[in-house]
Amino acid sequence: MVRRFACLFIIVVAVLLAPATGLSAQTVTFVQLTDPHLYDAGNRLLPQGAREQYLDNRAALEWAILQINKLQSSGKCLDFVVITGDFGLDVPKGAPAPSVEDYSRPLNALQQKMILVVPGNNDLVDEKPADIGRFRKFVADLQAQMPGHTVIDVSQTSVTINNIRLLGLNSASFKNANGKDALANRTDQLNEMKRLEKEVIPGQPHIIFTHIPNVEDPYRGPEGNKIHQAWQVDKSVLDTWNTVVSSPEVVGVFAGHFHDPRRIVYGQDFGWTSTRPSAVEAKNTWIAPPLAAKLQENADPQARGFLLVTAAATGKITATIFWYGFAVQSLSPVDKASNLLEGDEAVRDGDWEKAAQAYKESLASTDSSVRASATRGYQRAHAEMRSIWWRQKLLHNAKTYFEQNGIEFGLKLLGAVFLAWLLLANRNRLRPLFNEWLRTRTSPIVMTPMKFTADAPVDLFAAEMTAASENLRSVLNAAAAAPFAYSREGSTLYLPSQCLDQVIAGLPEVKGINLGKTAAFFMSLARFFSWRVESGLATDSNQAVAIASLRQGFRIDMTWRVSGPLSNPLDVAALSRELAYNVLGIPFVR
């Protein structure tokens, strides 16, 4: 009897596990990186800007690799990493050939050993299909420098992992110079499409990786009115594609190419398009955000990152975007920033109810940084309002409270009295310690100023803040070095130069301005927990308001506000100077 039950149990378990195991074998989990653009920023930017963007983009690539490794270390099982083009091999004319090491060095650090690639339009000179040889050589060189990894151009060689076929489509030339070259490139592009069509094996699940997706391009030209499809290919090419993408074997198409700062553009939400893609295209197409800062230099926040995907043979796809949001130092809390400030002020006044209300309104901000601050503020305000003291203050349910917490309150009061007595009794011993603490805490770091309104000349403001602090330092140094003044009668007066030495020694450091974005992020993280001054500038027609606050972590200790006319840059200098001198005075305030 027991044996029969045991056999039955084994059979049931085997039946239950069999399809599950089969299903598990037919999924792939991968990370899609796209558009690292390490070499080609010089096509749009001046040399210095291109150099800075190279550093920024390289930092983003390294960040992505670090994140992928962390994903794996935390137990995520990745099958491969795919890079969907735009390495940036289309270097400016006259620039040296790209160094493969720029990619091989960071990619060698990837724990995942399988790397798939496809070419992007910025990997071909002038996006000409004939230039594909250079890309292929680049891939071969990359493989040569990464002997521990496998680097495969899937537009050349298809790969099958977990019974899912991984195909590549070379769409690098599909823009066709806004359609002008569609006819000229038709043969190459049709051949490529036919090749892809042949790669699709009936009955097997397929995933296609390509650079340019067949959807509307979110970039609408400088005037913002040029709506166009990303693919400008000949109808024959498009027809073949429609056949491929509509086939039940294709479970997903993963592309990149876009550099729009709107985060809604990425993933699978095509609500931003004016012409929706076809149902099958929309169902299958996924767009990864770029790694590069290209066309997002002034965006705040930017939309950069990578896609983590799990694709099942059944067609079920789970994709998560990892945003690279930290490189942006200055956020632009245009929307609801004033509510945030109002909340901060209310916190200073101890009016938690008002603070909570203000933070609540800030939660509706379109800016992620404002929302993040508002969330913290809101949670803190409610935490405070949950405290005994707040409830006491408001006399809310006082009777109930004392009935419920009378003993607890009594004990806390007793504890507070004892603590106060202890502090008073030891005040002489504690005073030097307190003074030391005060001294160390009053060395705030002045952070990069922020824009409170879109057109605020914050760079000028930041520069003037730095200049003002340097000016003050030089004034104080001069005053401390020459402790004399001559009266009208020619007598020598003595100035308190030794006291000024103390003032100079206590002047806070002005930092954070003009730091590289990555460096600024890591430094700002460290500074978050030390005393720091955050400031910003808002402008409205010909008026300007500059605001600064002294913070530690989430705590706000002081706030300054200066305002004045804004008719020329000198007005910014005057505002900055007034604010800077206030800020620099922090260590000397009783």
Added chain:
Amino acid sequence: MQQDPNLNFTSTKSFQLFAQGLESLQSYEKTAARASLNAAEQNFQQCIDQFPGDVLPRFYYGVVKTLRGYPGLDEAIKQFNLILQGSSDELKPEATYNLAIAHIEKYKHSDSEIAKQLLEDTRKQLATRAPDPKRESLRLQSHILELYLIVQDSLWEHRNDLNPPAQKVIDDARTALESFWVDYQSTKILEASRRDIVADYNNTCGTYWESVASFSKGDERKKLSLAAKRFFEQSLEAKNNWLPAKSNLARVYQDLLNDGETAKRLWHEVLETRPGDEYAHYNLARLAEQQGDKLRAMGLYKKAPDISEAVLALAGLYVETGQPEKAQESIQKLLGTDDLQTNIIESANKLLARIQTARKGPTHA
């Protein structure tokens, strides 16, 4: 560096106003532009009005008021006194010294006495602190100014007296000056303060030898006058165009070396630098009077209304030119002022009696 908490500011606004005031003050020192001094004064004043507990702005407000000259001296004295009444020990030596300067520049006998005491206090305060070049500079500067006031009060003020001071007073002053020089040479001070101290030392020595020359006669007087001249010139070498030394040199040429032309040139140089200088006008008036140009002398005396000797001399000329009412009015006004020296009061009363006698004469006639 450990901060003295008493030097801290009530608010960052106070620090901001202080910093802007300091900036304007430095601009004034570089350009001598009056607007900069006004801006500095405005900032410091606003600071102490709004934040009366802040010491550093108050100190600098006192400095600015002293730089204003005579109209600002009373306010400067008030501010430095307030600092001395406060609890900031760090600032006390400088505040005491600057208070002494403000008193000295009032050019009154009673203020000179106060200044002497304050300079001595400054030295005493500094003696309790660890010596460093800045403090030592201030100590020596206080000491030489104190010696100057001693020489001025005990010798120079008596240079026209019938009976010269006791020899011991003269010898003590000389010994003190010699000791000071030894002290100066063996003390490490700020290089920037050397020229001031050397200029003050030579000016004091010049005043000493001028006084001693006044007590002498014949060749001895000439020899000592030349010594005084040399010291004043050395003072001017240390501190170019320094008006106190230049005025003293001009006076030596005028009174001891009988070189009216050189004296006149020097007085005009003083007036070029400081057009309203009453002492230069007074001495030029004396020269004009010596040369018999009474009308010019009267005009020049009128430009020195705060110098009691000038008022007295003008009254004398009024009498000589048949204007006893004006003379009487001037003298009565003079006698109404505070802090007059005894010899001035005596001379004024004598002149007043002479006027009244002269008036009675015709009445009785």
